Ligand SMILES: *[C@@H]1O[C@H](CO)[C@@H](O)[C@H](O)[C@H]1NC(C)=O
């Protein structure tokens with residue numbers, strides 16, 4: 001099977017021999033899955049929010065479902081009693097907007113390539129199949145379902161008590177209304193079901209004893225419901241000033257000139273958005289198709305670092321520390337998480353069973369980033385701007401490390417009983433992408449629940465979405481004018 005259904009190789013132009021060989025090896029690889037990662041590109045670490053989960057957890061390439069007990073998980077006197085997981089959807093298709101830009105870029109190449117006897121990268125790219133179509137619009141791909149099934153199997157292996165079969169009916173599953181999130185939640189549940197019933201085909205989620213996931217956009221897409229965010233950031237043409245300025249700045253101009261020369265097209269036909277979509281296509285071809293795309297050959301590592309910064313700048317100003325409202329708009333989600341934890345603590349204290357041992361919430365990178373920012377994570381001393389690319393080379397804020405596809409932030413509540421002290425206590429641990437995330441107040445790998453709550457008491461007590469998201473009253477006669 002050489003050609004997939006979306007494979008539209010233009011028959012009129014004979015592909016370069018090298019390209020044909022690349023296609024053969026790419027499709028050959030699909031039928032014989034390999035454990036190593038020959039498709040991985042040297043650019044993979046710079047794909048930002050389009051990073052594969054296995055690029056932040058490379059050990060998964062060898063065995064994606066091997067249970068891996070993190071040595072820093074508390075053991076012995078502490079038992080996990082509740083887990084709240086916030087999960088970004090798995091690998092997805094490009095959006096329609098990105099697909100249209102890619103088509104536009106390929107049009108430029110086909111119009112300006114060096115005519116008959118064309119050779120080189122420009123020609124190879126003009127002929128490289130454009131296998132993305134408008135209908136795909138950001139939907140979850142099969143690899144994305146696999147991301148979720150495998151995450152489910154690993155979490156079930158890591159917390160066998162919480163994920164035991166009897167708890168399946170008590171799972172609380174909430175999702176954003178977007179297809180890719182609803183589908184991610186279903187794939188996760190099917191992964192769990194396979195864990196309980198190996199070899200049996202999983203039923204439809206509607207027929208599972210946990211019931212279908214509940215859609216809650218106020219929680220998982222809080223940014224769509226926050227008037228202040230929408231006005232000050234989302235619909236504000238100047239809010240992403242630094243992103244725009246970087247697009248026309250010297251670092252991007254260098255790449256534009258280089259790429260125009262490489263592809264033999266006039267530099268005026270290119271712009272930062274088209275360059276970015278070319279770079280994204282390298283990431284999509286890898287994440288979705290598992291192939292090394294010739295689009296990757298357009299860039300070197302220095303270019304990739306600049307393009308990663310462009311992506312991070314946008315996340316920074318739109319979803320993170322750039323504006324206070326970006327993170328404050330997630331207060332309701334933060335409080336929801338702690339309400340679940342509070343309830344579990346109360347139930348344990350009354351020696352009742354915990355009613356929701358596992359809570360799964362499926363959302364977006366745009367759900368996770370504001371929440372992590374609200375909690376103070378990945379904050380650099382200086383803001384990311386259009387003008388400090390060089391100074392920010394070693395920044396903490398690298399979205400590819402924080403929110404790759406299938407990224408997950410997990411709160412684990414432990415009940416600890418120490419034989420020496422009769423007092424019982426509750427501890428909390430956070431995992432980001434299945435690795436312990438040190439707590440902000442102590443840098444410890446685990447902390448007393450009370451200490452965590454006290455560290456975040458401002459958010460827990462005085463951040464009310466209704467007030468945070470309310471627009472300041474406009475008074476036209478105010479003396480500021
Ligand atoms: C838009 O963003 C700019 C830059 O942050 C800010 O000065 C301005 O007040 C914002 N406009 C609105 C309507 O919030």
Ligand SMILES: *[C@@H]1O[C@H](CO)[C@@H](O)[C@H](O)[C@H]1NC(C)=O
Nearest residue numbers: 473474475476477478479480
């Ligand atoms: C606007 O502000 C002024 C001075 O603070 C106040 O006297 C006036 O009543 C306000 N007008 C409105 C419509 O709120």
